[in-house]
Amino acid sequence: MCLALPCRIVELRPDDQALIDIAGVSKEISLALVEDVAVGDYVIVHVGYALTRLDPEEAEKTLALFAEFGEAALREAGVKMASPM
Template sequence: MVEVGAGDTAIVDLGGVRKEISLALLTDVQVGDYVILHVGYALSKLDPEEAEKTLALFAEMNEAGSIGETAAA
């Protein structure tokens, strides 16, 4: 999360895209926290170490997908 907005909202960075989300379902969320999102709502906070592992896995999957697309072309 990169910014706390008005009311129960926040701005998050989703791979370089900033999006406004709702924090209505969570308490004690701060800038720098990682959250699980679904349809614009933050559902839970993630441990920073677990979040980094998850982001690395997504990057690896994206890279593997790109390699597969290139090989198929």
């Protein structure tokens, strides 16, 4: 099974590269497959390539669903979640 994730562009780099943020983790990806991307845009990323731009509202909804799924999986596994500070 493959999973493509919505990620926010935090920096544009030379040679069709960009730095993205996903849940506080930074990664360099290729923008070779998309056009007109700017810092702050959300893109769908799979295996290191941005595949398409994504509406910010849709990206936030999708990221919230991933977070809920992760929390539910941890609860089911019996892992205690840290309280927010």
